[in-house]
Amino acid sequence: MPICMAKTQYSLSDDPSLIGRPTGFRINVKEIKISAGAGFIVALTGDIMTMPGLPRIPAANNMDILEDGEIIGLF
Secondary structure, eight states: OOEEEEOOTTBSSSOTTSOBSOSSOOOOEEEEEEETTTTEEEEEESSOOOOSSOOSSOGGGGOEEOTTSOEESOO
């Protein structure tokens, strides 16, 4: 099965303080999960959420519903 690494998006390492492409680091695998339906193994490193592609500040933070029912903050 192919392996998918779940790690920080800011570094090739599992340490978000090592920005970019550091050298001489080790990857610490905290947990392994099998995604049998998708056909791959997920190696979880560090303190990571497995939700895909959220930016540092999600767009949902700027969305709201006003008292009159109008929705604001949508794209």
